[in-house]
Amino acid sequence: MSYKISQVALQLFTVRDACKTVPEFAETLARVKKMGFQAVQVSGIKLPYPDMKKAIDDAGLIVCATHEPGDQILEKPEEICERLKLMGTPHTAYPWPGTLNFSDEPTVRDFAKKLDAAGAVLAKNGCVLSYHNHALEFVRLGEATALDYIYKATNPANLKAELDTYWVQYGGGDSVTWINKVAGRAPLLHLKDYLYKDDKPTYGEIGYGNLDWKGILAAAEKAGTEWLIIEQDVCPGDPFVSVEKSFNYLKNLLGA
Numbered sequence: 001m002s003y004k005i006s007q008v009a010l011q012l013f014t015v016r017d018a019c020k021t022v023p024e025f026a027e028t029l030a031r032v033k034k035m036g037f038q039a040v041q042v043s044g045i046k047l048p049y050p051d052m053k054k055a056i057d058d059a060g061l062i063v064c065a066t067h068e069p070g071d072q073i074l075e076k077p078e079e080i081c082e083r084l085k086l087m088g089t090p091h092t093a094y095p096w097p098g099t100l101n102f103s104d105e106p107t108v109r110d111f112a113k114k115l116d117a118a119g120a121v122l123a124k125n126g127c128v129l130s131y132h133n134h135a136l137e138f139v140r141l142g143e144a145t146a147l148d149y150i151y152k153a154t155n156p157a158n159l160k161a162e163l164d165t166y167w168v169q170y171g172g173g174d175s176v177t178w179i180n181k182v183a184g185r186a187p188l189l190h191l192k193d194y195l196y197k198d199d200k201p202t203y204g205e206i207g208y209g210n211l212d213w214k215g216i217l218a219a220a221e222k223a224g225t226e227w228l229i230i231e232q233d234v235c236p237g238d239p240f241v242s243v244e245k246s247f248n249y250l251k252n253l254l255g256a
Contacts, residue, residue, distance in 0.1 A: 001217060003228065005256035006038045008247065009064045011190065011231035013044035015239050022051050029059035035244050036251065041188075041229050042087065043067035043095065053087055064227045065091035065130075065162075065188055070098070073129065074114045077121035084127050091188060091227075092122075093130040093162040102139045102146035112153035119158030130162035130188050138171025145173075148181075156185040164231070165211055166192035170201060175211060176219045183223035190231045191216075191246070203232050205242045207249030217253070 010032055012019060019025045025047055032040065039062045042052060056063060066087060068080050073094050084092055094115060101107050119129035137147035144152075151161065161182040165175040179186060193211050195204030207213060220228065228250070235242040250256075 009039035009229045010037050011041045011229050014232050016044040019045045026055040033059050039064040041065045063087045063089045067095040068092050074118050077118040081125040081127050090127045093132040095132050112150050116154040116158045130160040132162040134167045135171035161186040162188040164190040166194050169194040176215045179219040179223050186223045187226045189225045192231050206246035
């Protein structure tokens with residue numbers, strides 16, 4: 001496996017509660033850098049972009065990608081491009097489809113058309129739009145899932161994949177199978193373990209749940225995935241402890 005530890009980033013949504021002010025954000029970034037991270041994904045942080053970028057630069061980190069509001073991506077893609085250029089990354093992902101009915105084919109068809117159109121604008125401006133899945137997209141729509149439909153109905157040049165390993169598993173899919181499905185159009189991958197606890201599934205630190213990380217990373221490398229992004233929506237205690245556990249597991253797995 002030829003992944004470098006510099007390709008392992010942190011999704012800042014994981015530590016969002018420690019990023020409510022610019023000074024808190026700067027302190028969080030310093031802790032993240034000290035752990036060994038070299039890159040972050042900006043998502044769920046409600047601070048001005050110029051302030052965030054300055055703090056990220058001051059911490060010696062880079063932005064590998066962002067999440068932007070879905071309505072803005074679809075309605076104002078040119079503005080998204082300007083934001084990405086400010087942050088110094090070409091990558092963003094459509095983060096959350098809200099109450100969209102994935103069981104209704106006309107609705108999904110229209111959604112895919114809008115994603116494709118927005119992605120075309122981003123691509124024209126040297127940026128990249130990916131789609132971040134949850135479990136909602138794993139409803140059956142004809143002979144496959146709604147997520148299959150979205151990728152089939154869009155141009156790979158316009159819409160890439162930011163698969164989330166936890167949500168793929170939660171939706172009844174298999175991460176390795178899905179990474180293989182979107183090979184060549186999967187620059188970003190959210191790494192999140194799937195833990196069964198107290199008779200229900202929940203989020204786990206990477207390497208402490210049930211997912212096959214050697215298989216997932218091998219598939220990701222073959223698929224051309226550039227960024228391995230650690231995320232944990234909810235942590236059992238201090239999120240920084242969970243983040244460090246995940247990072248150290250990957251560091252050992254990669255032999256870094």
